[in-house]
Amino acid sequence: xxxxxxxxxxxxxxxxxxxxxxxxxxxxxxxxxxxxxxxxxxxxxxxxxxxxxxxxxxxxxxxxxxxxxxxxxxxxxxxxxxxxxxxxxxxxxxxxxxxxxxxxxxxxxxxxxxxxxxxxxxxxxxxxxxxxxxxxxxxxxxxxxxxxxxxxxxxxxxxxxxxxxxxxxxxxxxxxxxxxxxxxxxxxxxxxxxxxxxxxxxxxxxxxxxxxxxxxxxxxxxxxxxxxxxx
Numbered sequence: 553x554x555x556x557x558x559x560x561x562x563x564x565x566x567x568x569x570x571x572x573x574x575x576x577x578x579x580x581x582x583x584x585x586x587x588x589x590x591x592x593x594x595x596x597x598x599x600x601x602x603x604x605x606x607x608x609x610x611x612x613x614x615x616x617x618x619x620x621x622x623x624x625x626x627x628x629x630x631x632x633x634x635x636x637x638x639x640x641x642x643x644x645x646x647x648x649x650x651x652x653x654x655x656x657x658x659x660x661x662x663x664x665x666x667x668x669x670x671x672x673x674x675x676x677x678x679x680x681x682x683x684x685x686x687x688x689x690x691x692x693x694x695x696x697x698x699x700x701x702x703x704x705x706x707x708x709x710x711x712x713x714x715x716x717x718x719x720x721x722x723x724x725x726x727x728x729x730x731x732x733x734x735x736x737x738x739x740x741x742x743x744x745x746x747x748x749x750x751x752x753x754x755x756x757x758x759x760x761x762x763x764x765x766x767x768x769x770x771x772x773x774x775x776x777x778x779x780x781x782x783x
Contacts, residue, residue, distance in 0.1 A: 607634035
């Protein structure tokens with residue numbers, strides 16, 4: 553799933569931006585959702601923490617409670633892969649953006665042709681996101697696209713042809729055997745146990761005595777054979 557997160561304190565701008573997204577995405581092979589906000593408030597940050605899939609942020613630099621720059625810093629604490637596009641009414645604000653190191657794609661001044669520039673930025677964002685490794689699967693009739701970096705581990709449930717994909721935010725129950733995912737995923741995923749694939753890029757420690765794998769977000773799994781090592 554591709555998520556567009558839009559924040560601007562002018563409803564007319566929100567409407568124009570969402571219309572441009574729909575027009576740009578019309579011929580694209582992506583399922584997508586739009587999440588619109590008028591301020592960088594608690595609801596905004598709660599949403600971005602829980603979103604799963606690709607993310608494109610279209611952020612106004614100047615709104616009520618926080619600047620878009622402050623918001624981008626917080627976003628990068630939770631999301632290193634999402635594409636950030638800034639909108640601003642003032643060109644000099646772009647210089648302020650460039651002084652910060654949080655990997656933005658571009659900033660767009662809200663001039664007469666800003667929607668055309670936005671379309672170009674969205675298409676460029678799709679190419680950037682497509683370069684990253686991701687896993688496509690269906691669960692309960694919904695198609696998902698997960699970045700590999702979002703997956704902590706995948707384990708086989710008691711049923712032989714059912715697997716569970718575990719991310720920081722949620723679990724997906726998929727009617728596929730574990731070896732189905734083993735063939736699709738990159739070498740970053742290794743078997744820690746005959747019933748579990750772990751993302752070694754997300755492993756921070758292995759406790760051999762307790763047979764525990766600890767991930768970089770503090771989550772754990774005990775699906776670990778005695779000789780498992782990610783080194």
